[in-house]
Amino acid sequence: MAFEKVTRSEDYSKWYNNLVVNADLAEHSAVRGCMVIKPYGYAIWEKMQQELDRMFKATGHSNAYFPLFVPKSLFEAEEKNAEGFAKECAVVTHYRLKTNPEDGTKLIVDPEARLEEELVVRPTSEAIIWNTYKGWIQSYRDLPILVNQWANVVRWEMRTRLFLRTAEFLWQEGHTAHATKAEALEETTQMLDVYADFAENFMAIPVVKGVKTENERFAGADDTYCIEGLMQDGKALQMGTSHFLGQNFAKAFDVRYTTKEGKQEFVWATSWGVSTRLMGALIMTHSDDEGLVLPPNLAPIQVVIVPIYKGQDQLDEISEKALGIQKELEKRGISVKFDNRDTHKPGFKFAEWELKGVPVRIAMGPRDLKNGTVEVARRDTKEKEVLQIDDLPTKVEHLLEAIQNNLFVKAETYRDNHITAVNTWDEFKDALENKTGFISAHWDGSGETEEKIKQETKATIRCIPFSAVEEEGKCVYTGNPSNKRVLFAKAY
Amino acid sequence: MAFEKVTRSEDYSKWYNNLVVNADLAEHSAVRGCMVIKPYGYAIWEKMQQELDRMFKATGHSNAYFPLFVPKSLFEAEEKNAEGFAKECAVVTHYRLKTNPEDGTKLIVDPEARLEEELVVRPTSEAIIWNTYKGWIQSYRDLPILVNQWANVVRWEMRTRLFLRTAEFLWQEGHTAHATKAEALEETTQMLDVYADFAENFMAIPVVKGVKTENERFAGADDTYCIEGLMQDGKALQMGTSHFLGQNFAKAFDVRYTTKEGKQEFVWATSWGVSTRLMGALIMTHSDDEGLVLPPNLAPIQVVIVPIYKGQDQLDEISEKALGIQKELEKRGISVKFDNRDTHKPGFKFAEWELKGVPVRIAMGPRDLKNGTVEVARRDTKEKEVLQIDDLPTKVEHLLEAIQNNLFVKAETYRDNHITAVNTWDEFKDALENKTGFISAHWDGSGETEEKIKQETKATIRCIPFSAVEEEGKCVYTGNPSNKRVLFAKAY
Numbered sequence: 001m002a003f004e005k006v007t008r009s010e011d012y013s014k015w016y017n018n019l020v021v022n023a024d025l026a027e028h029s030a031v032r033g034c035m036v037i038k039p040y041g042y043a044i045w046e047k048m049q050q051e052l053d054r055m056f057k058a059t060g061h062s063n064a065y066f067p068l069f070v071p072k073s074l075f076e077a078e079e080k081n082a083e084g085f086a087k088e089c090a091v092v093t094h095y096r097l098k099t100n101p102e103d104g105t106k107l108i109v110d111p112e113a114r115l116e117e118e119l120v121v122r123p124t125s126e127a128i129i130w131n132t133y134k135g136w137i138q139s140y141r142d143l144p145i146l147v148n149q150w151a152n153v154v155r156w157e158m159r160t161r162l163f164l165r166t167a168e169f170l171w172q173e174g175h176t177a178h179a180t181k182a183e184a185l186e187e188t189t190q191m192l193d194v195y196a197d198f199a200e201n202f203m204a205i206p207v208v209k210g211v212k213t214e215n216e217r218f219a220g221a222d223d224t225y226c227i228e229g230l231m232q233d234g235k236a237l238q239m240g241t242s243h244f245l246g247q248n249f250a251k252a253f254d255v256r257y258t259t260k261e262g263k264q265e266f267v268w269a270t271s272w273g274v275s276t277r278l279m280g281a282l283i284m285t286h287s288d289d290e291g292l293v294l295p296p297n298l299a300p301i302q303v304v305i306v307p308i309y310k311g312q313d314q315l316d317e318i319s320e321k322a323l324g325i326q327k328e329l330e331k332r333g334i335s336v337k338f339d340n341r342d343t344h345k346p347g348f349k350f351a352e353w354e355l356k357g358v359p360v361r362i363a364m365g366p367r368d369l370k371n372g373t374v375e376v377a378r379r380d381t382k383e384k385e386v387l388q389i390d391d392l393p394t395k396v397e398h399l400l401e402a403i404q405n406n407l408f409v410k411a412e413t414y415r416d417n418h419i420t421a422v423n424t425w426d427e428f429k430d431a432l433e434n435k436t437g438f439i440s441a442h443w444d445g446s447g448e449t450e451e452k453i454k455q456e457t458k459a460t461i462r463c464i465p466f467s468a469v470e471e472e473g474k475c476v477y478t479g480n481p482s483n484k485r486v487l488f489a490k491a492y
Numbered sequence: 493m494a495f496e497k498v499t500r501s502e503d504y505s506k507w508y509n510n511l512v513v514n515a516d517l518a519e520h521s522a523v524r525g526c527m528v529i530k531p532y533g534y535a536i537w538e539k540m541q542q543e544l545d546r547m548f549k550a551t552g553h554s555n556a557y558f559p560l561f562v563p564k565s566l567f568e569a570e571e572k573n574a575e576g577f578a579k580e581c582a583v584v585t586h587y588r589l590k591t592n593p594e595d596g597t598k599l600i601v602d603p604e605a606r607l608e609e610e611l612v613v614r615p616t617s618e619a620i621i622w623n624t625y626k627g628w629i630q631s632y633r634d635l636p637i638l639v640n641q642w643a644n645v646v647r648w649e650m651r652t653r654l655f656l657r658t659a660e661f662l663w664q665e666g667h668t669a670h671a672t673k674a675e676a677l678e679e680t681t682q683m684l685d686v687y688a689d690f691a692e693n694f695m696a697i698p699v700v701k702g703v704k705t706e707n708e709r710f711a712g713a714d715d716t717y718c719i720e721g722l723m724q725d726g727k728a729l730q731m732g733t734s735h736f737l738g739q740n741f742a743k744a745f746d747v748r749y750t751t752k753e754g755k756q757e758f759v760w761a762t763s764w765g766v767s768t769r770l771m772g773a774l775i776m777t778h779s780d781d782e783g784l785v786l787p788p789n790l791a792p793i794q795v796v797i798v799p800i801y802k803g804q805d806q807l808d809e810i811s812e813k814a815l816g817i818q819k820e821l822e823k824r825g826i827s828v829k830f831d832n833r834d835t836h837k838p839g840f841k842f843a844e845w846e847l848k849g850v851p852v853r854i855a856m857g858p859r860d861l862k863n864g865t866v867e868v869a870r871r872d873t874k875e876k877e878v879l880q881i882d883d884l885p886t887k888v889e890h891l892l893e894a895i896q897n898n899l900f901v902k903a904e905t906y907r908d909n910h911i912t913a914v915n916t917w918d919e920f921k922d923a924l925e926n927k928t929g930f931i932s933a934h935w936d937g938s939g940e941t942e943e944k945i946k947q948e949t950k951a952t953i954r955c956i957p958f959s960a961v962e963e964e965g966k967c968v969y970t971g972n973p974s975n976k977r978v979l980f981a982k983a984y
Contacts, residue, residue: 029624030566031559031611036624039554039639046555062531063538067523068613068644068660069582072589074522076599086589090561091601092613093585095648097564097578107568109583109610118601119523121560121584121613132521132528141835147531152560152644156587168560343633 007289012233019283020162023292023356026279033160033167037276040356043300045170045276049150051202051297052172052274055194061146061174068152069119070128078252081126084219088156090121090167121154126220126271129175130249137177137267139258144187145177163280164237164492171275177267179257181246184268188244191272192225195240203278204295204407205229205285206415207239208438208487210463215447218271222246228462228487230415231284234436236462236489239281242272280492285411286380292357293379295407296400303329303336303396304358308346308365315340318364321389325362325374328393334400354379359403360396380406421485428476428488432459438489442482444475453477459488499781504725511775512654515784515848518771525652525659532848533771535792537662540770541642543694543789544664547686553638553666560644561611562620570744573618576711580648582613582659613646618712618763621667622741629669629759631750636679637669645767655772656729656984663767669759671749673738676760680736683764684717687732695770696787696899697721697777698907699731700930700979702955707939710763714738720954720979722907723776726928728954728981731773734764772984777903778872784849785871787899788892795821795828795888796850800838800857807832810856813881817854817866820885826892846871851895852888872898913977920968920980924951930981934974936967945969951980 006014021027025041037045053063069092076082096113100106122128129147136142154168174191178184192209199207207227217224221243229239250256250266257267286293296302305325307318319340326336337358339349346363353361363375374392377384380403387395418437422428431439443449443461454460468484475482498506513519517533520526529537545555561584568574588605592598614620621639628634646660666683670676684701691699699719709716713735721731742748742758749759778785788794797817799810811832818828829850831841838855845853855867866884869876872895879887910929914920923931935941935953946952960976967974 027624027627029559030563030620031561034559034561036559037557039556042556043554045557062535064531064534065529065537065662067521067526067528068646069523069526071522072599075589079597082589082599083591086591086599089587089589090584090611091586091589092582093601094583095581097567097574097581097583097612099575099578105571107564107574107578109585119582120589128522132519135519154560170557 005289008232015289016280016284017162019287019291025283025292026162028162031167033157035162035166035168037170040300041279044282044294044298045279047298047300048198048202048278049172052194052198053150055198056148056172056174059146059190059194061148061176064147064149065151066125066128066132066149068122070122070125072118072120074127074131075120077127077131078220078249080248081124081220085123085155089123090154090156092119092121122151123153123155124271124273125149125151125153125173126175126245126249126269127253130253130255130269133175133177133267134253134255137255137257140179140260143177143179143257143267144183146174146187147176148172148174161280163276163283165277169276171273173271173273176270177250177255178270179259179265179268181268184246184270185244187270188223188225188242188272191270192227192240192242195242195272195274196227198274199227199229199239199281200408202295202297203282203285204297204404204411205239205281206408206412208463208465208467210465210468210487212241212463213447213450213461213486215450216461218243220245220248221271222248226463228489229281229285230418230437230489231281231492232414233284234418234490236438236487236491237277237281237284238462238491239278240272240274243270245269245271286407287357290351291355293407294357294359296359296404299357299359300335301337301356301358302334302400303360303362304349304353305336305338305362305364306346306349306353307338307340308363310366314366314369315342317369321369322364325389325392329396332393332397334396360399362392362396378403380410419487422476423473425476429457432457432488432490436490438462438487440485440487441476442473442484443486444478444480444482446478446480449475449477449480453488458490460491462487462489462491497781500724507781508772508776509654511779511783517775517784518654520654523659525649527654527658527660529662529768532792536774536786536790537768537771539790539792540690540694541664544686544690544766545640545642547690548640548664548666551638551682551686553640553668555642556639557641557643558617558620558624560614562614562617564610564612566619566623567612569619569623570712570741572740573616573712577615577647581615582646582648584611584613614643615645615647616763616765617641617643617645617665618667618737618741618761619745622745622747622761625667625669625759626745626747629747629749632671632752635669635671635749635759636675638666638679639668640664640666653772655768655775658768661768663765665763665765668762669742669747670762671751671757671760673760676738676762677736680715680717680734680762680764683762684719684732684734687734687764687766688719690766691719691721691731691773692900694787694789695774695777696789696896696903697731697773698900698904700955700957700959702957702960702979704733704955705939705942705953705978707942708953710735712737712740713763714740718955720981721773721777722910722929722981723773723984724906725776726910726982728930728979728983729769729773729776730954730983731770732764732766735762737761737763778899779849782843783847785899786849786851788851788896791849791851792827793829793848793850794826794892795852795854796841796845797828797830797854797856798838798841798845799830799832800855802858806858806861807834809861813861814856817881817884821888824885824889826888852891854884854888870895872902911979914968915965917968921949924949924980924982928982930954930979932977932979933968934965934976935978936970936972936974938970938972941967941969941972945980950982952983954979954981954983
């Protein structure tokens, strides 16, 4: 492993990039801003997909698939949405290559194969989906429509970082249609709750639920709800959003339904999504200078067994025991890898599985064989203990639960210690620079003030927390009256 | 339901399109040649994905994800591959839209945001993947690489049909790298066997395994193995391909490895894929004039329960029983829908579930309540029987197995009756026109002959079956010597 040793305190950004590449999660591709998600990284993403998909289905949603391309005329139908994404659209203009007549070998774009109408590679699918829903919805009987899509989307970002911001990324986007505003609002909230549940109970990341300010709202939404996490370097990361779209897309695409009473009404909409960006959040919340730390609920390999042996006979003996342990653990739904490679030494394996964040490592040597024991090490605290093989299944099961819980508590403690309430502009700047994390402060509600604060400090309003209490206060920047604190932070 | 009544014998093609749309499987989108896969259709595709994914993992493969875009210079590196796909490539040339300065509202492609190098939307991913593998492979220890990708691809087709041929489609593409030719060949065969296993045991479609002629080979492959199915209208459909790519891509991208002995060798490659085209095969193999017929192993809903009642009291009584049945069946892993909608009559529901191909329908009325019985109808044969509720779980389990088996046997009988061995050109034309199906005939091995036959009859060589016996013969078209029969057919 060429794991370049850069610690978090030395250079958090470099540490992150090294970790992503060296733990075999992802790498940059030959295509500007696009990444390759490597098998180990993709296995974690698959675990996320499985859980989220289960949660979506449990709340009544079905999957479907809509085209990758959006004709320009549809794309521009909802003006705010179009305006918000126009600057980062990859555009298909031609549908054929041909041999270059000049050199006869290389290919060029065939100028005769120009599309009549350009196609936008979807940066998000509201337009193509609402154009489709128009054909699906006539009456109140056709509602609600509760559909999700797992797909790739493209947003031409100029400054990219693996998982956190890439030109192409993988995500899911839910798109629902409802008869009433109340029902759409309820859906918006429900899906935010699903995301928060997933973040906290699977990713072990505590999140703040809240609503975005108008400046930070999804283009085309009436309201954007979000979950915000806090990374180890004190920067916030938006982990998921759920949008109440009002009737904006229904109006842009003329989607109406007949009510029970025979009236024509526009349909109400939501959309909601999380992406491979969650991988970035997962890495940055829990990992340490030795590498990735994975919460057991999302680890593709929960337990690795490493044999320590001299010669084939000892390996055979250990293998027999190890395979028995593997079988017992797998019976309880625990995923286990027995690393019996003869090409690498135990020390190398220890470091590799540490780098890859496997929650529990079991080592087994000749003395263990004699004593009926193994050495069990947990990745999060690096504590080790010697356990009887007979006790292993139950103990490992509990250990995995303990690790999952410990990671959450640790992240929560860090997060709670990094929410600083301030009342003056000096306190604001001081906390932002010296303490980092979320700054809880009064704000006068104006977009202009928000923008000025951003210009001066790079901090943005992450959200107006749902849990914010009503209190009299003065905007930390203008002194104008405010009745609620909002959360500021520098963010990814 | 606006199920326009067109029978297969009246117009097979129209019957197919109506069925796809009316059974809520897919529909045309606003994007030329691209389809929307609707929730019910997507649920079937998800079942296919799950099974295939399980099979890929059981044979040692992992999933990963590679970019949607291929820079033109990489795309053209493997010349034959590039030549084969150049004519159907969607090309991204720009990365930004801007407001039209002339009218100030509509968007236009920003001429200043022209890409330095055009990006091809992947029609297949060998180029981008082998360019990536170059960085992954140094030594024999890095081999084999056994990776699969679930993705969307785009091939700009001029004549499209839902599922069978669309500009964008969903598929999986396996891309493996090996140290030796023998190992790569073994992989090519193994994955073809996986496809055949899936086709026969899940889709209930018998397939012929064989090798493609040079004319029909994948562009860039040394050999293409395939599985070919036969549809009800006597036309063949290529259901999956597994390519032995030799060292072509390794040479194009200079991917070498150091052997145990310290020598530098080019890496050997395979690729293999199946796509949403399988949905077309599934539909066309089993369905009838009343609608879709799904093999139980791929049906999202295996059993539907329809209550027949007057008034809420009766519905309540039936519901209690029905929910009990549902629970018992679900315990055995059977997926059940209790259709208690009060907006539709039983007759309507019967027709709808028939159209949607649910394998088993259970109806329950007041008399059944009294007798402790239900009426069970199977979708494939339309047979009905009255069964005791107590016997239901076991009987339904057996019924589902029987239906799965019956569909396969029926398709196999049809297929076997439609393989016609011919020895003269007149017999060939006669069988092709009047009997349809596969024509087993001698061929002289020349691409020119193959092409002439295609021009004259529209029949192509579907494959040289692996099971073909060595026998002396004369080419049905030229009379030249041949030592094996090949399978001709008109094909999708």
